[in-house]
Amino acid sequence: MSIKVPFNKPYLAGNELQHIESAIKSGKISGNGKFTFLCHRFFEDRYNFKKCFLTSSCTDALEMAALLLEISPGDEVIMPAFTFVSTANAFVLRGAKIIFCDSRIDHPGMDESKLKQLITERTKAIVVVHYAGVACNMDSIMKLANHYNLFVVEDAAHSIDSYYINSAGKKVALGSIGHLSTFSFHETKNIISGEGGMLVVNDERFKKRAEIIWEKGTNRSAFFRGEVDKYNWVDVGSSFLPSEVTAAFLWGQLENLDRIQNRRLELWNKYYNCLSEISECGDFKLPIIPKYATNNAHIFYFVCSTPKKRSKIIAKLKANGILAVFHYISLHTSPYYKSKGNDNLDLKNSQIYTDRLLRLPLFYELEPGIIDQISNLINETV
Template sequence: MIPFNKPYLTGKETEYITDAVASGKISGNGKYTQKCQQFFEKQFGFKKTLLTTSCTDALEMAAILIDIKEGDEVIMPSYTFVSTANAFVLRGAKIVFADSRKDHPNMDETKLESLITSKTKAIVPVHYAGVACEMDTIMDLAAKHNLFVVEDAAQAIDSYYTGKDGVKRALGSIGHLAAFSFHETKNIISGEGGMLAINDEQFIDRAEIIWEKGTNRSLFFRGEVDKYGWVDIGSSFLPSEIIAAFLWAQLENLEDIQQVRKQHWEKYHNGLKQFASDNDIELPIVPDYATNNAHMFYLVCQSIEQRSALIEKLRNQDIHPVFHYISLHSSPFYEDKHDGRNLSETDRFTDCLVRLPLFYELNVDTVINQILK
C-alpha cells in the first residue's frame, strides 16, 4: 500500500529527544528551541523566529500582533485551510475571500485592490504547494493602503521569490509576519509544530510576550527585568523541548530531504507530461518568479467526475491520492457570511485538484505506472 504521506525519520530524532529529557528542561525555550530558531534566522534571513505548537498558533499570534479587532477586514484566498481564516475570525475579523489564479491555486493578485476598503487591515497570501504568490504586487498594495501582510507559509519552507528588483528572498521573509507548519505532512516535520517569523522589528518584543502567555518571562530569564508578570494578552504558544529536539534532527537533514523530494517531483512531472496532455489534465505551474520546494505534486483534472474516477482507480491499486481544500467561502460556517461573489477558479480547484503521494521513501515509478495504466 502506498499512502498519501509517510513521515520521514532521519535517525537522530530519538537521540535528541533523549538528550533533551536528560537535560532536565523539557518545558520549552531550551537548547533545542534556540538551535532551531537560530537556524531559521541564519538560513532564511528572518529577523526573529519563535517556534510554536502549530502553524495555527503562529497565525493566531500574528492576528494578535497586528491588533485585529471586531469589524476589521482581512483579505485571503478561499482555497486554503481553515486555520488561515480561523485565526482572524477569533479576533472578530470579517474575512474577504479572493479568488485563485487561473493557472494556480494561489490568490489572484490582480483582483486584490478591488477588495480593499476603509476597514481592511491585512492581506494574508497563502503560498500554495510552496510556490510563491506574486509578492511585489501584494506588498505594493499593502504599502499604498497601509495594510499588514501575513504570509501563510505553512507549505513553503525552503522556497523563494525573486522580485522585480532581482533579489531572491525566502518565502516568509517578505511580509511583516509569517507562519510555518511542521505538521507530519510537511517537508520538515515535528509531528505537530509551527513557527512565527517576524520581519518587522516593531513586533519582536511583543511577540515574545504573547508567546509566553502574556508575560515578560523571556526578558526575566535573560536578566533584562528583575521579575516577570502579566503584561499583555497571550497564550501557551511555545512547544516543548521534545518537539524542538525532533525538529532539530530534521533541520540537520534539510538539504538531503529537499533534494530527494525535488527528484520525486521532477520524476512525476516528466513521467506524466504526455498523460496530462492526452487527458486535458493540468500539471503544476511554477512561475518564473518562484522556486519549487517539492512540497506537493498535484493534478488538476477537467471535471470532478474525472478526478473521482482517477482516485477510485488508484485506491483500487492500494495507492492513496487525496483531493484538497473545500472552498472556505462555501463552507457551512462561512457561506452565509460571504459577500456572494462568484469565485469560479477557487471552486474549480475544489472540484478538480488531486494530490498524489509524495514522501521521502516513495517509489514514484509505481504511482506513475498505475496512472498510465
C-alpha cells in the same frame, strides 16, 4: 483493498530520537530551551528571518499574528478562499470579517490582480498563502499593501526552503517578505515535528510584543535574560511555545534539510517527467512554477478536466492500493461562512481547484518505481 502506498509517511531523518533523549536527560523539556534556540538560530541565519518563535502549530502562529496586528471587530482581512480553515479562524477569533479572494487561473494561489478591488477603508491585512510552496507575486502584493498601509502576513505553511525572485532578480526566502509569516511542521510537511509551527517577525515593531504574547502575556524571557528583576503579566498571550521534545525532533530534521529537500525534488521531477506526455491528452494539467518562484517539492498535484475524471483516477489508484487525495474545500462555500449571512460568492477558479485538484503520494521513502506504477495507472484511466 488495503492501502500499500499511503499519501504521506513521516520520515526519521537521523538524530531525532537521540536529541529527544538529550533533552530529557538535561532536566528541561518545557519550552524555550537549548533545542528551541538551535532551531531559531538555524532559520534566522539560513533564511534571513528577523526573529523566530517556534509554536505548537501553524494555527498558533497565525493566532499570534492576529493578536500582534490587533485585529478587532470591524476589521477586514483579505485571504484566498482556497486555503485551510486555520488561515481564516485565527482572524475570525479576533472578530474580523474575512474577505475571500479567488485563485489564479494557472495556480491555486490568490489572484493578485483581484486584490485591489477587495480593499476598503476597513481592510487591515492581506494574508498570502503560498500554495504548494510556490510563491505568490510578492512584489505586486507588497506594493499594494504599502500604498494602502496594510499589513501582510505570509501563510507559508507549505513553504519551508522555498524562494521568491523579486523584481531586482534577488532570491529571497518565502516567509521573509511580509511583516509576519507562519510555518507548519505538521507530519505532512517537508520538515516535521509531528505537530508544530513557527511565527516569523520581520517587522521590528512586533518583535518585543511577540515574545510577550508567546510567553503567556508575561515578560518571563526578559526576566531570564536578567533584564527585569521579576516577571509579570504585562499583556495578553497564551501558551504558544512547544516543548523541548518537539523542538529536539525538529532539530533532527533541520540537520538533514538539504538531503530531505533533494530527495523530494528528485521524486517531484520524476512525477512531472512521467506525467508530461500523458497530460497532453487534455484530461489534466500539470502544476506551473512561475518564473518568480522556486519549487520546494511540497506537493505534487495536477488539475483534472472534470470532477468525474478526478474521482475515476482516485478510484483506480485506490483499487491498486495507492492513496491519492483532493485538498481544500473552498472556505467561501463552507457551512460556517454561509451561516454568518455572508454573500454567496462566485469564485470560479477556487471552485475549480476544490472540484478537480488531485494530490499524489510524495514522501522521502517513496520509491521511484512506485511513481512509474502510479503514472501507468493514470495513463490507463485517462
